[in-house]
Amino acid sequence: MDNQIVRQQLQDAYQKRVAMRVYQDKKIPQEDLDTILDAAWLSPSSIGLEGWRFVVLENAAVKEAIKAVSWGAKSQLETASHFILLIAEKNARYDSESVYDSLVRRGISEPEAIKTRLKQYQIFQESDMEIADNKDRLWDWTAKQTYIALGNMMTSAALLGIDSCPIEGFPYQKVNALLDEYGVIDSNKEGIASMMSLGYRLEDPKHPRQRKERHTVISTFN
Numbered sequence: 001m002d003n004q005i006v007r008q009q010l011q012d013a014y015q016k017r018v019a020m021r022v023y024q025d026k027k028i029p030q031e032d033l034d035t036i037l038d039a040a041w042l043s044p045s046s047i048g049l050e051g052w053r054f055v056v057l058e059n060a061a062v063k064e065a066i067k068a069v070s071w072g073a074k075s076q077l078e079t080a081s082h083f084i085l086l087i088a089e090k091n092a093r094y095d096s097e098s099v100y101d102s103l104v105r106r107g108i109s110e111p112e113a114i115k116t117r118l119k120q121y122q123i124f125q126e127s128d129m130e131i132a133d134n135k136d137r138l139w140d141w142t143a144k145q146t147y148i149a150l151g152n153m154m155t156s157a158a159l160l161g162i163d164s165c166p167i168e169g170f171p172y173q174k175v176n177a178l179l180d181e182y183g184v185i186d187s188n189k190e191g192i193a194s195m196m197s198l199g200y201r202l203e204d205p206k207h208p209r210q211r212k213e214r215h216t217v218i219s220t221f222n
């Protein structure tokens, strides 16, 4: 089958997607939003952990509180149709409940099979990634996986003609504290990894997009 149509749709979406800071006063239809969220839900994660949650933030008080401290989210919080919080799990060590649960979820239930897998994950986290005994590195491991979901959501949005902006311009400790205070997260177990705004552009960007020359970032090594 010739992929010409899909290729063109993808190229159009990549070309059209820009980081959008100010949106029109127009709501995204629920079906489109649900499809964008499905892209996050169905994204791949290391060892199938799914150490994440995606929260559509509708609460005005929490939005105001984030806006007050977040330079990178201010205009988006004022105008976006929807605002998503990407939350990542802390302490996803090989011997944690969530790693165990991820095995059971994927149909691995024999005690011997579970033991073998957990041993593999222990080696992976201890020797390969060297994250097992460092809470910060363990957090980085789950947080960086949420960027896969972030990318998938942005591309899905672009294909649906919806604009977006990834956001990490905020003080993490303060935002975690206020999300905990409002009951959005349990900051002992999880933390904010990034945020994303969604909506329809108010206007096209004034300047053409700048990128490094393609050949300087894409190569084949024979």
Ligand SMILES: Cc1cc2nc3c(=O)[nH]c(=O)nc-3n(C[C@H](O)[C@H](O)[C@H](O)COP(=O)(O)O)c2cc1C
Pocket (backbone or CB within 6 Å): 017, 018, 019, 020, 021, 071, 072, 073, 165, 166, 167, 168, 169, 170, 209
């Ligand atoms: C991980 C990440 C975090 C970002 N954080 C912010 C942010 O906090 N606020 C903002 O306005 N833009 C943010 N951006 C948007 C970038 O500035 C923008 O993607 C980049 O300048 C390239 O422009 P383009 O997306 O229009 O191609 C972020 C982008 C990424 C990928």
